[in-house]
Amino acid sequence: MTELSDEARERLADVVALQPTKNGELQERWGMDSGSDVHSYLESELKRFYYRDENSLIRATDEAAQLVDADPGVEDGEDGRVVRVPRLQVGILEVLAGIDEEPQSVVSVLHDVQAAGYDADVDAVRSGLRSLESKGVVTSIRKTVPTFRLAVDRADLTVEERTD
Template identity: 70%
Template sequence: MTLSEEATERLADIVALQPTKNKELQKRWGMESGSEVHSYLESELKEYYFRDENSLIRATPEAAELVDVEPGIEGDEEGNPTVVRVPALQYGILSVIADHDEEPDSVVRVLHKLREEGFDPEVDDVRSGLRALANKGAVETVKKTVPTFRLAVPRGELEVEELSE
């Protein structure tokens, strides 16, 4: 199956962002809804993606070879992330969030840290970014009165690469 230029670019997004959700692709692709993303995936990229046990969108190995893009996450033999490739906000979150052995940060604390570093995100965007990073295994959620977050691995063991938008 030959893909259009748009489909190839979108497939590259899936490879780079995986594991991802409809909402993340919706924002990246400028679509109106998650159902529009789902329809596009099913009509244009059905052979090149799948949903994992957590319903997250992942590219097939063939897709990664086809678009020659590094996957969104690489890990060691134990499954711990060693390299993550993320959009700018998630890159910022990883630069300010508590390290793996520190007291975890709330969403609001991460928001304030980001603003101190010159970012100006909405709280919902920070919450979404933290969840996406948790899905990638780069941060862990620590349940307290409210969910809190910190790096899942030592900061020095995680290479973070910012994806171009």
């Protein structure tokens, strides 16, 4: 395995947390002069740990996330946890029962998401809840059927819609 410097490891954690991201966002985060500098750094120091998706957005490999022990699209910010998720998951987080409220079934979340104006079906909501659970912002409480609620206080969570 390739040894990474402390700086490279920290920057790789940024790529994991910010994904999908662009050169400009990393340029700002890393204090670089240009997007070209970011590209050069990625190619010289982190080449095997990132790739560009079909929209040319920068993403980390699964190996990168494991190496830096970070959750893709999740970072701890000054005001709590920041998660970058697709539009439907933004809607789920808007309507989902809070940390101290009675948990909701998938169907209940579906109805609330649809009432809030999001286009969704039960499979998409179930998948979204599982994805948010894997990011540590939703918890599943087992009853007769799985029910869900936030795992963190809504006030400590910033949700950003991904653009992919």
